[in-house]
Amino acid sequence: xTMASADELTFHEFExxxxxxxxxxxxxxxxxxxxxTPQGHVAVAVGSGGSYGAExxxxxxxxxxxxxxxxxxxxxxxxxxxxxxxxxxxxxDLYGPFWICATLAFVLAVTGNLTLVLAQRRxxxxxxxxxxxxxxxxxxxxxxxxxxxxxxxxxxxxxxxGVQERMGPYxxxxxxxxxxxxxxxxxxMVVLWLIPVPWLQWLxxxxxxxxxxxxxxxxxxxxxxxxxxxxATALLSVVVLLHALLAMGCKLYFFQSLPPENMAPPPxxxxxxxxxxxxxxxxxxxxxx
Numbered sequence: 001x002t003m004a005s006a007d008e009l010t011f012h013e014f015e016x017x018x019x020x021x022x023x024x025x026x027x028x029x030x031x032x033x034x035x036x037t038p039q040g041h042v043a044v045a046v047g048s049g050g051s052y053g054a055e056x057x058x059x060x061x062x063x064x065x066x067x068x069x070x071x072x073x074x075x076x077x078x079x080x081x082x083x084x085x086x087x088x089x090x091x092x093d094l095y096g097p098f099w100i101c102a103t104l105a106f107v108l109a110v111t112g113n114l115t116l117v118l119a120q121r122r123x124x125x126x127x128x129x130x131x132x133x134x135x136x137x138x139x140x141x142x143x144x145x146x147x148x149x150x151x152x153x154x155x156x157x158x159x160x161x162g163v164q165e166r167m168g169p170y171x172x173x174x175x176x177x178x179x180x181x182x183x184x185x186x187x188x189m190v191v192l193w194l195i196p197v198p199w200l201q202w203l204x205x206x207x208x209x210x211x212x213x214x215x216x217x218x219x220x221x222x223x224x225x226x227x228x229x230x231x232a233t234a235l236l237s238v239v240v241l242l243h244a245l246l247a248m249g250c251k252l253y254f255f256q257s258l259p260p261e262n263m264a265p266p267p268x269x270x271x272x273x274x275x276x277x278x279x280x281x282x283x284x285x286x287x288x289x
Contacts, residue, residue, distance in 0.1 A: 084177075105143070
């Protein structure tokens with residue numbers, strides 16, 4: 001190809017591009033920008049943003065599934081089925097225990113007030129006034145139990161690890177998770193306590209306490225069994241006793257019988273002095289004319 005033909009070809013291409021730009025400037029500009037923009041770079045940027053969003057959604061769904069799995073594990077304790085090994089798996093969380101304690105405290109306060117409302121409907125002589133202080137009492141009691149008792153237990157197991165080197169205690173967060181998820185069974189128990197039948201209330205309380213305490217014992221047993229039999233028995237007995245005191249305290253305080261000041265005072269009959277004689281009166285129809 002000669003130099004003249006190459007110049008003519010270039011001139012024709014430039015002329016065609018000029019005509020195309022004059023007819024459709026938007027299309028030409030877009031096409032030019034597409035050529036100047038590195039397509040690979042754009043593809044990588046979009047792909048990376050989408051992957052980050054997908055990873056966040058997958059991680060969130062995985063966390064929710066893990067919490068639900070741990071709740072199911074706390075409701076159905078089985079011998080030889082360690083809650084830490086089968087459900088926590090070295091990934092303790094504070095999300096589940098925090099909201100379980102908050103829900104339990106709220107349900108306790110609400111059902112405690114509803115009990116008085118239902119009692120007033122059955123007996124109009126009962127005067128009910130909202131007891132908002134029960135929310136504070138329930139919150140402080142539940143959160144103190146769910147944090148201070150695991151702290152004391154974790155500290156004791158750490159101390160016993162120095163005495164018995166074969167013992168391998170759980171971490172503090174794992175201990176908090178054990179106690180936090182063990183309280184979930186108390187939520188439906190408190191709702192069932194709205195049934196105004198005392199023996200049913202105690203039956204539901206005993207069933208919930210048995211499930212929750214069994215989960216604690218089955219989870220702590222692999223740790224304390226390496227210690228002496230006396231220490232292991234005493235420790236598990238204290239754990240169950242504290243759990244029972246929590247359940248009984250909730251029952252006796254939030255679902256107690258009405259105090260005397262909430263009962264309407266009986267109607268008072270005023271008596272006249274004995275020195276005032278009552279004059280007999282006849283009905284108007286029998287009065288003499």
